[in-house]
Amino acid sequence: MSYRLRRAVLAILIAFVTGGLLVGSASAASAHGFSSVAYVDVTAPQSGQVRTTLQLEYDLLVVSAADAAHDDTLFQQGTEAFENGDSVAQAAALNAHLATVTAYAEPRLTVSSGGTACTPGSVGEIVMTEQQGVPYAMFVVDQACPQTSDGHVVTSTLFADSEGFVTGTKTILTYELDGQSGSAALDSNQSSFSTEQSTGERFWEFFHLGAEHLLTGIDHILFLLALIAGSRRFREVVLAATTFTVAHSVTFILAATGVISVSARIIEPIIALSISIVAAWYLWRLWRRGEAANELDATSGPLGLDRAGWLRLGVVFLFGLVHGLGFASALGIDEPWSWTLLWSLLVFNLGIEFVQVAIIVALFPLLTLLRRRQPRLGLWAAGALAVAVSVTGLIWFVQRVLEV
Incomplete structure (x- = not known):
């Protein structure tokens, strides 16, 4: 990585640490909003x-x-x-x-x-x-x-x-x-x-509730932004989002139906940490590979992903399982499994996925266009986004652990 680009990354980091401190301090307690x-x-x-x-x-x-x-x-x-x-x-x-x-x-x-x-x-x-x-x-x-x-x-x-x-x-x-x-x-x-x-x-009520939950759940949106910033191809961000969907759907249904139960005091700090790690993953690649950070390795595996891409999917899946427990807290239904209940939960999940897909479709093509026409500016934009998300996630993690 060139000295000039390394200095640029450091400049981005310093700028967004300051901004992240302000954003994180103001938003940590209300990542899901003061609601009930x-x-x-x-x-x-x-x-x-x-x-x-x-x-x-x-x-x-x-x-x-x-x-x-x-x-x-x-x-x-x-x-x-x-x-x-x-x-x-x-x-x-x-x-x-x-x-x-x-x-x-x-x-x-x-x-x-x-x-x-x-x-x-x-x-x-x-x-x-x-x-x-x-x-x-x-x-x-x-x-x-x-x-x-x-x-x-x-x-x-x-x-x-x-x-x-x-x-x-x-x-x-x-x-x-x-x-x-x-x-x-x-x-x-x-x-x-x-x-x-x-x-x-009745379908619309639960669909709307799911969509609203994602839109008002700042931490889940930041996790999605981290996925977008670190994805090199549209295929990669789609696979990452799909993996996240499959993972959080599993734990979402299990938690909402009372099969598993994990305290929010454990889940919320891990969600915050997951945001920071996924965003920092891209910063690490940017630090090591510089202008080649958005390129795939010479040899790619199944589905056109290289080793780094598959490793990233594994991490996303694990964190998706944790986020599913966070989604479940929006409903907190604790009753035996039934087809009626499952239908409601799936519709709620559809509302979440609709907003998630809409955000990807709106933002990733713009980032891709910027990377193609202004490669260096594209690195700056994605790096700045990753730094802001990573710092905010770390601040939230500390505050949630300390219950600030």
């Missing part, structure tokens, strides 16, 4: 009765319910139990203030039948569960519904943006009602679900 996922299971034990089983993030429920009712005692007891990690004390704090919790949840999770609101009745005792290593409170609310319609509408405004604690809350609804069963995804844009909705409408 609520889980609601809806069934009909008997005619005229609808049973809603809610699972809500514990610390968020404590803060939201206490704030809405100005219940300082719940806030103090609930926060202390959360900080101590005592699930027994957490359940006790909520059950001691069941009226406060009920007053918060009931108007924000409603059921109606034939245009008439169902009447919430008995509320079961609150017990503690866990989703992706996060404590959740689970309780049952039975609702009396008029028998004027075969269709029901479920509406969720739990943990709304206007409360000021989180943004973009999703409610994952599973139901067995009105002779139908399935899943639906509710948010501020689509807060209601009807059992009379078409298959296409």
Whole structure:
């Protein structure tokens, strides 16, 4: 590698370390956004009765319910139990203030039948569960519904943006009602679900949820950018993206269906580190090979990839398995395998892949054109992108390990 180009790489590194520090510090805590996922299971034990089983993030429920009712005692007891990690004390704090919790949840999770609101009745005792290593409170609310319609509408405004604690809350609804069963995804844009909705409408809900998750998941986008920067041919970036897809699809489905469970405290730092490693991989090749960094080796193997290309695919596959666990946390569905659930998860995954392909199609041809017409400028552009992504990934890794 020439001395001039080596100095250029160092210049890029210094410039983007400074920028990366600023970006990383501002974004690490919100790589997925300060959001939450609520889980609601809806069934009909008997005619005229609808049973809603809610699972809500514990610390968020404590803060939201206490704030809405100005219940300082719940806030103090609930926060202390959360900080101590005592699930027994957490359940006790909520059950001691069941009226406060009920007053918060009931108007924000409603059921109606034939245009008439169902009447919430008995509320079961609150017990503690866990989703992706996060404590959740689970309780049952039975609702009396008029028998004027075969269709029901479920509406969720739990943990709304206007409360000021989180943004973009999703409610994952599973139901067995009105002779139908399935899943639906509710948010501020689509807060209601009807059992009379078409298959296409339910498909769109999960497709949109998957696409939105990738677009708002900065770390997953940075990983994709690292793949784009380090790919030498369109074939290579397509194979890398496909390998990533296959890998994260496997762990995504296994985690979302409860077959495997890994704490987010482990997964999130590894995701950040994977971003940095994949980006640094290209920087290492640029350092060693200089202007030949974007060339394939003289001898290529299957699918037109050389040894370095196949080794890179292996690394991408391993990190893809980790990213799949991160994708699963967006849904956190923990129930036995079923065709209905699998359909919902696959549609969610299609939304992720649509955005991923769109980013590749939009950016890689531009990078290829730049490399062909201005080779040195192409090296600078890809190197700058790789440095920025690598430094940001490292900062996130340290912050997530230290839980900054």
